[in-house]
Amino acid sequence: xxxxxxxxxxxxxxxxxxxxxxxxxxxxxxxxxxxxxxxxxxxxxxxxxxxxxxxxxxxxxxxxxxxxxxxxxxxxxxxxxxxxxxxxxxxxxxxxxxxxxxxxxxxxxxxxxxxxxxxxxxxxxxxxxxxxxxxxxxxxxxxxxxxxxxxxxxxxxxxxxxxxxxxxxxxxxxxxxxxxxxxxxxxxxxxxxxxxxxxxxxxxxxxxxxxxxxxxxxxxxxxxxxxxxxxxxxxxxxxxxxxxxxxxxxxxxxxxxxxxxxxxxxxxxxxxxxxxxxxxxxxxxxxxxxxxxxxxxxxxxxxxxxxxxxxxxxxxxxxxxxxxxxxxxxxxxxxxxxxxxxxxxxxxxxxxxxxxxxxxxxxxxxxxxxxxxxxxxxxxxxxxxxxxxxxxxxxxxxxxxxxxxxxxxxxxxxxxxxxxxxxxxxxxxxxxxxxxxxxxxxxxxxxxxxxxxxxxxxxxxxxxxxxxxxxxxxx
Amino acid sequence: xxxxxxxxxxxxxxxxxxxxxxxxxxxxxxxxxxxxxxxxxxxxxxxxxxxxxxxxxxxxxxxxxxxxxxxxxxxxxxxxxxxxxxxxxxxxxxxxxxxxxxxxxxxxxxxxxxxxxxxxxxxxxxxxxxxxxxxxxxxxxxxxxxxxxxxxxxxxx
Numbered sequence: 001x002x003x004x005x006x007x008x009x010x011x012x013x014x015x016x017x018x019x020x021x022x023x024x025x026x027x028x029x030x031x032x033x034x035x036x037x038x039x040x041x042x043x044x045x046x047x048x049x050x051x052x053x054x055x056x057x058x059x060x061x062x063x064x065x066x067x068x069x070x071x072x073x074x075x076x077x078x079x080x081x082x083x084x085x086x087x088x089x090x091x092x093x094x095x096x097x098x099x100x101x102x103x104x105x106x107x108x109x110x111x112x113x114x115x116x117x118x119x120x121x122x123x124x125x126x127x128x129x130x131x132x133x134x135x136x137x138x139x140x141x142x143x144x145x146x147x148x149x150x151x152x153x154x155x156x157x158x159x160x161x162x163x164x165x166x167x168x169x170x171x172x173x174x175x176x177x178x179x180x181x182x183x184x185x186x187x188x189x190x191x192x193x194x195x196x197x198x199x200x201x202x203x204x205x206x207x208x209x210x211x212x213x214x215x216x217x218x219x220x221x222x223x224x225x226x227x228x229x230x231x232x233x234x235x236x237x238x239x240x241x242x243x244x245x246x247x248x249x250x251x252x253x254x255x256x257x258x259x260x261x262x263x264x265x266x267x268x269x270x271x272x273x274x275x276x277x278x279x280x281x282x283x284x285x286x287x288x289x290x291x292x293x294x295x296x297x298x299x300x301x302x303x304x305x306x307x308x309x310x311x312x313x314x315x316x317x318x319x320x321x322x323x324x325x326x327x328x329x330x331x332x333x334x335x336x337x338x339x340x341x342x343x344x345x346x347x348x349x350x351x352x353x354x355x356x357x358x359x360x361x362x363x364x365x366x367x368x369x370x371x372x373x374x375x376x377x378x379x380x381x382x383x384x385x386x387x388x389x390x391x392x393x394x395x396x397x398x399x400x401x402x403x404x405x406x407x408x409x410x411x412x413x414x415x416x417x418x419x420x421x422x423x424x425x426x427x428x429x430x431x432x433x434x435x436x437x438x439x440x441x442x443x444x445x446x447x448x449x450x451x452x453x454x455x456x457x458x459x460x461x462x463x464x465x466x467x468x469x470x471x472x473x474x475x
Numbered sequence: 476x477x478x479x480x481x482x483x484x485x486x487x488x489x490x491x492x493x494x495x496x497x498x499x500x501x502x503x504x505x506x507x508x509x510x511x512x513x514x515x516x517x518x519x520x521x522x523x524x525x526x527x528x529x530x531x532x533x534x535x536x537x538x539x540x541x542x543x544x545x546x547x548x549x550x551x552x553x554x555x556x557x558x559x560x561x562x563x564x565x566x567x568x569x570x571x572x573x574x575x576x577x578x579x580x581x582x583x584x585x586x587x588x589x590x591x592x593x594x595x596x597x598x599x600x601x602x603x604x605x606x607x608x609x610x611x612x613x614x615x616x617x618x619x620x621x622x623x624x625x626x627x628x629x630x631x632x
Contacts (some may be wrong), residue, residue, distance in 0.1 A: 163530065166537035179533045180518065 002121035004070040011066075019061035019072060020048055028242025030074055031083060031112045033090070033197045034149040038254040039158055045149055047086045047112065047467060050074045058082055080116070083238055087117030088145045093128040101145065103199030105212040109147060130175055132239055136183025137193050138258060139201050146200040152192045159255060160186040161354065176200070188355065190261040194244060194254075202271045206242045206364035208441070218448035223313055223393055223428040224260030226349055226360040228437030231256055233264065233429050233448035240264045240429055240449060251441070257356050266392050267452065268425045271412045274453025277422045284417055290454070294468045296460075297387075297421035304385035304404055306330070309376055311394030311409065312339035312362040318458040319364075319371055322389060325462045334383070337368040339394045344375030351436055351463060358438055362393045363428075367436035389458070392427040408461055423465075424455035430459055479520050484508055488527070498528050502538055506545050515546035543597060551586045551594040553631055556610040559596045562603035567620075571607060572596065574621050578628070592628075 001012040006023050014023040018041070020030050033045035038405035043063035050061045055070035058078060066072075073079060091113065096102040130143035153176065156165045164185055167174050177185060184192070192201045201265070216235035222229040222243070231243045245256035245263050264271060273285070276293030280286035287294070308326060310319055326333055339362035343349050346369055349360040376397055385404035388396060390412045399405065407416055409425035416422055430451045434444045451457065456464075484505075505524050510516055515564050516539055518532075525532040539545040543556070555575060559568050572583070575594050579587050586593040602608035605617035609624070616627055 166533040168537055168540040170541045179536045183531075453576050 002066075002068040004066045004068065004072060006072045007074055011212065013066045015065075016067055019050065019059075019064050019066055022066045023061065023072075023074060025474075028074055030061045031116055031278055032062060032281055033108060033112070033147060034151060036151050036154075036195055036254075039151060039154040039195075042150060042154070045086070045090075045115075045147070047083065047090075048080065049082050049086075051076045051079050053338050066297040075417065083112075083116040084118050084121070087113050088121065088123075091117070091121065092123050093123075093144070094147065095127060095144045097145070097199075101142075101199035102202045102207060102212075102397030103196070106273050107199060108197035109145075128172065132185070133177065135178055135181070136189065136200075138189040138204060139184060140204045140207055142200050142202070143175055143177070145198045147198055148174055148176065149197055150176070151195045151197065152176060152201060155191060156186065157192070157193055159355065160188045162186050165192070186256060187257050187353070187357070190258050191245070191255050194256075205265075211234060215241060216448055220428065220445040220448060221363070221443045222256065222260040222263070223363040223391065223435070224257070224263045224361065225352070225354050225356075225358040226346075226363060226365050226438040227251065227358050228355060228363055228435060228441065228443055229256055229260055230443075231260065235429075238449045238452075240267055251437070252356055255356060259357070263393070265447075266410070266412075266427060267429055268433050269412065271414060272452070273411045273416060273424050274455055275408075276424060277419075279418075279420045283354045285413065285419070285422065288465055290423075290456075291462060291468070292422060292465050293421050293423055297408075297423060298465065298468060300404050300406060300420040301385050301387070301459045305382050306385035306387055306404075307380065307383045309386055309396075310335060310337045310368065310373060311390035312337045312360070312365040312368045313391030313393040313428070314364060314368075314389060314409075314458070315431070315435055316364070316367050316371070317433050318389075318431075319368060319373070321459045323371065325466065326343075326447055329466055334380055335373055337365070337373045338376045338397050341397065344377060345369065346438065360438070361395070362391075363437070364435040366438055366440060367434070370436060389425075391425075408458070410455075422449065423461050424453065425461060426451045426455050426457050430455070479513075479523055481508055484512060485527075501528055501533065502530070503542075506535075506539055510545060510561040513595060515549045543595070548584075549586070549590075551589075551591045553591060554593045554595070554610075555596045556600075558598070558600040558602070558606070558608045558610075560599040560603075563600075563607035566606040566610050568607035568609075569627060570621060570626055571609070571619060574624065575628075578625075 003010050003012050006028055010181055011026050020035055023030050030048050032048045034042055041063050043060040048061040051073040052059050098110055131220050132141045132143050135141050157163045162185055164178050167176050172353055190321040193203045214236045218233045220231060220233050222231045230246040231245050231404060232249040233240055234242050236441035243255060247254050274288040276290050277285040278288050278293055278296040340360050341438045343360045346366055347409045349358060352359045366425050379399055379401055384402060386399055386402045387406045390409035407419045411422050429448045432447050434442060436442055487508050488501060488505060497499055509520050521535040521539060524530045525535045556573050564625055579592050581587055581594055583594055583596050602609045602617050608617045609618050609619055
């Protein structure tokens with residue numbers, strides 16, 4: 001492999017790699033604003049300018065491919081002076097409202113200002129201000145904080161495939177905007193907030209909810225569709241505040257769709273059933289205790305011919321435990337998986353858009369097929385009861401002729417009013433597990449928060465169920 | 476959506492299209508042609524141009540707002556664009572601007588209530604050798620003085 005010298009170190013590189021990447025590969029940071037590895041290079045912020053021997057002027061590292069024998073200095077006085085000047089220019093019109101800005105703590109402008117800027121400012125002029133028009137339900141714009149890096153414009157054009165963010169006017173009056181306050185049309189709007197190096201584009205969902213340095217981060221896999229995008233759950237005190245994409249060049253690159261990003265909201269939904277509940281006849285679902293609910297669930301199936309429906313949003317481990325349980329305690333019961341209406345097998349799954357989304361809105365359709373479970377098409381003859389196991393995503397199909405329903409897992413109260421019993425289970429954030437995405441890629445994810453309310457993991461619930469009979473139906 | 480631009484516009488565009496490597500390159504001539512028809516570029520017309528060229532209307536707005544020769548607001552019958560860049564400024568263009576402001580009782584970027592005059596400041600008109608310069612609609616007027624400007628303006632109906 002060819003070699004170049006960065007700050008006195010010999011560094012190997014792949015031909016075509018730019019200097020920012022090459023330097024990063026050996027842990028040398030070159031500060032950037034407009035450069036993003038997933039977008040085209042424009043070299044307009046000038047922050048990454050570095051010195052290359054035998055070149056009279058500073059060169060932008062993002063737009064300069066490394067070359068054999070190149071001698072690069074990233075920490076010379078000239079480079080440092082340039083970085084200071086660029087920071088000073090960028091901050092001339094920046095409001096420095098970090099104390100009330102959601103980006104504070106993970107802001108490129110803030111970090112680079114600390115590391116490379118000066119601690120004082122020479123300008124006393126009034127700062128440029130803008131009126132912010134709305135941008136739809138996902139993104140909150142604060143144009144005053146913008147440094148015109150145009151990452152958002154390039155994201156819209158190159159990744160989201162819709163050129164709805166533009167720079168209108170010019171020079172000092174340049175404004176990044178959608179026209180006339182139109183809402184953003186793309187389903188990937190959340191990424192605008194991730195790639196913004198300042199607090200100009202922040203999530204409305206996360207606005208003023210939490211300072212980012214309080215958030216604990218757990219790597220996980222999105223359960224929004226069969227793509228299995230890598231993401232990170234960020235939580236504090238057992239409450240999930242947001243999900244952000246994790247880079248995985250083979251699956252989702254740097255991006256995440258809004259559906260997956262905001263999918264976590266059901267975890268803390270007020271309508272989620274978090275206590276064991278049994279049907280109280282006309283009074284609807286009544287909260288009760290675990291032991292009573294399990295007995296009620298069991299006895300409601302007495303004399304009935306049940307089937308088992310497994311949501312394809314459950315993990316391999318859960319479904320395997322369930323299969324063992326069924327073999328032992330309910331052998332012969334027909335078992336089907338369910339998830340997205342119309343997508344009952346991996347053959348019927350497909351790309352829902354050219355970017356990331358898949359038609360199957362549950363993550364583990366492939367895994368359940370691997371375990372030999374068939375998709376649910378219609379209620380088999382004679383079956384008049386169903387035990388429904390569900391994570392947070394699968395859509396319970398219409399069950400004609402099924403009088404008795406028992407739910408195990410995550411259910412919303414309005415959808416489960418006619419159930420005989422509900423044993424509350426856990427969502428993807430509250431458990432460990434393995435899932436297979438549509439390509440057959442096996443991915444493990446880790447628990448981010450403790451089970452909410454009284455909900456329990458599926459193996460535990462199955463154990464309670466199995467034991468409730470052993471002690472005479474009253475555990 | 477009913478078409479706001481005339482048959483003639485689409486005919487002209489059809490003629491121009493083979494001259495360019497891509498349809499997006501038609502954007503500038505299309506904006507000029509549309510402005511010729513309506514005098515300015517209302518959002519609906521920019522939308523129509525976007526649909527015709529096959530780009531998002533935001534891109535049309537981006538381009539139209541970048542260039543000062545596209546009017547994003549209605550303008551009067553006579554559109555005065557006075558250059559205030561270095562050469563013209565040194566040769567007294569600011570006096571010309573002040574004079575016009577006083578004469579018409581309007582600020583920069585405004586139109587007189589009778590919709591006759593619009594006053595605008597222009598970046599370099601490329602006429603530095605004959606500064607100060609002004610564009611009146613599509614015509615250049617150079618080596619201007621306050622008296623000379625008055626003469627031109629008073630000759631207008």
